[in-house]
Amino acid sequence: METIRILSPNQIKTVEKEAVDSYFLTEEILMESAALSVYNIIVERFKGFSVIIYCGPGNNGGDGLALGRILSNNGYKVYIDIIDSSKYNGASKRNFQAAEKLGLLENKIDIKGDKTLIVDAIFGVGLNRVIADDIQGIISSINSLQNPVISLDIPSGINGFNGKIMGEQCINSDITVTFIAPKIGLYLFPGANFCGEIIIESLSLPPALFNKLSAPRVNKPIKIKPRKTDIHKSSYGKVINISGSENYFGAPYFVSKAALLSGCGYSMLSSPPSIKEAISSIAPELVYINESDIIDSVKSSSCTVFGPGLGVNYRSKSLLKKIIKIETKNLIIDGDGLTILADSMKRIKNIQSSLILTPHPKEMSRLLGKTLDEVENSRIESALELSTISNAIVVLKGVYSVITTPQKDVYINTESSNSLATAGSGDILCGIIAGLCGYTDPLSAVKSAVYIHGKVGQYAKEQIGDFGVTANSLLSFIPEVINSHLDTNL
Template sequence: MVKVATGEQMREIDKYTIETLGIPGIVLMENAALSVVNQIISRGNFKSAVVFAGSGNNGGDGFAIARHLFNKGYDIKVFVLNNMSSIKGDAKINLDILFKMGVYVMEVSQKENLKFAEKSVKECDVIIDAIFGTGFKGEVRGITKDVIDIINGAKKYVVSVDIPSGVEADTGKVYGTCVKADLTITFQLPKIGLVVHPGLDMVGELIVSDIGIPQQAINTQDIKIVLNDQETASKCFLKREENTHKGTYGKALIIAGSRGMTGAAVMAATSCLRTGAGLVYLAVPDDVLNSVEGMALEVVKIGYSRFEDLYEHIANCDAIAIGPGMGQSEAAGSIISKVIEASHRPMVLDADALNFLSRNQDLLKFIKAPFIVTPHPGEMARLINATVEQVQSDRINVALEFAQRYKSITVLKGSRTIIASDKGVVINTTGNPGMATAGSGDVLTGIITGLLALGCEPLLAATGGVFLHGMAGDIAKEKNGEYGMIAGDIIKYIPEAIKKLQEK
């Protein structure tokens, strides 16, 4: 998995590379500039560029980029958004070279200077944003805000250097004005703000460019956030041996459903089977058993009216899911409580199980088995007594703190689903807005439960399950588009997604 750094971690990596390993900063700057130039050249027949540069190393990257493009025959104009006398170090070296080469450089520190900058933007082919780097925090103000408004209004191809100016590298937060790029080239490692919303929405296409920082330098930082990937998910699906049977591939018990909500139960059970579990038992209340008998023919159905009806199945299964469509009655709460207290098998707690736990949080401290919670933002808000807005504004830390407090694996659903555990955080990279549809979460519960039944360790089941779920949704999008996608479409394409993972 690819590591995802904070701004501070990246600065420490740079520092170690320069001061301990002895690779000069200007060499890294040159490598960074060349990587941007090569990406620009590969993307179109551009002949002119405007570079907006700040006074730090991000601006220094911009100066070096301008030099290389000038050497390749581009018409180049550079606008510096700070007092040029404040520019120091490697950035100053690259700025001085531009002056000696005769490249057009103009300081834009007053509104009167904006007119020519705006005219130049209208006439250029590509805009290069090298204003703020990973150290930026807060809100863009003053002349820089005016410049960014010009960039965003120009309808030109925009390239951001390392990070779009206005995005906070550590959080992805954007306060007001921010460059909306078509392409962002970040250096050595992606930054958190580039891979979570709302910063992600400003990035466009993301390229992670190796600028020659040794792995030894990266290893000096204890980076615990990574991107989910196909290679990791593929570990869930080993080649099946010839001499095996359904018992080889695990028994899953899914306790779900209630009057009017049998669909949630059936979707969870079906997706569990589609993921590869050998036997899936679906336990529903007695009064809806007849309703599900004709659905999901391959699933074994169990009716229950009391906990004792489930005990034998709990003892004999390999994995349990509980919650989808159970409702919030007193009877449902009693079953949820007793199953959670009794089980020694890995569990997935979803939907109404989470709603029950939000009112009975002490129960979380007494769970004996490894467990995975799969809340959407509303359910997570109830679990931690917060608002949805508070959850969404700090998704990584919310999920991580919950996972650490209750020793759970926490899957905070949504665009760029977060999987948190005591080992750190995984940010998912699959899925699309078409999956924002009723039942999609039930499908995910079934997938993760199926992987647990197959014998995957809980963290792998969660990360692999989330990736597979999004991948199946992406295949559904390719086939039919986002509008009109239903949860059943995701189930339909689980086998094709698994096949792709195995090919990898």
């Protein structure tokens, strides 16, 4: 199945127009499909609830009106609050007339009722200016309620292009049901804070409509093959991890251990002697590499990790200079390695290996010479810029990590968890990528690792709770997540 594209509101409008012009669909068919998809979700999750639907002046309001009719005709108690009916035309107008005929605009429902669901159909992707005070007031009063809220297409008030809030507040939703394809604004902050669970309803449009679009894709993992029988410890590669310094003894452990847990049978660690002592008793399965053997180990490994917790000093700088010159299979530069690289960006073109860079936004800002705000306001563009300059696969980390390639492919990882916001979690990502490099090509390894890391966060939160997840506990969920994503048909 084709991966899902994340579109801008303009691209959505192009798709809709082509669906109507070239595939003989109609606005009515699309609106009805959108409304039916939400109806099914309400039946599944809010059976027996009364439903109050706030409908705005455009087609988003039209979706809400169609939903109200379908709910009411199926026995739900429905009240529709119309914000402005003067602009309805086409399908929205017919749905308005139908709702009026059914009396859905008349009988108010007690909003404080125990089982009352709010549907937000105020604005969709047509929001194009700052919200005026009267509508802002409606949004604030909805936000002050305890009732569950479902937003149609996008929480009203979020700009679908850039995730900005077009006023004081947007609707704070529990569930956003987004139609045709997810809008990019759902995954950009601050709007992304208010979407709740995002459910994508494609409305069964012809896949060909999306083929020509240049747009980010939702990151899905590749299928991982089960391990073969006739293997030895190096069959799926060897990882060498050059990391750690006196104050950062966790990074070397988390990277190397995560690589082993991700299927690498031979995980080598080069760290200062004090770290070797600290880690050897808890991770005796690691192989320690002396300073003098680093270069040979890099040459013979399937993946080199350089930088987590390494410190920025003479030793680490000169090590990077040497490693850059070696032709190895895959080189991941992370953490302090990226800080060192930021000071010598001209060297980046000389790197001989297939390169993977995994900056968090601050590291990215140093690499590109931008401010943190500039990076955060242009996450996709920044990651693409770094991929282009460095010829590397880039992971710009964050709530929705962005993966880019020198060929300008963009993937956004939508499965993640705030449980990952804990020291050492980035090291674990690094280790998973390194481990999977022995199984597949670097891009597939990165995509799968970022997805698996996000799922590890979700599993950990589900089993441990909102508080209490640490990098150590994240490690223990790696096997469960990978084993549940194996494809035995491969």
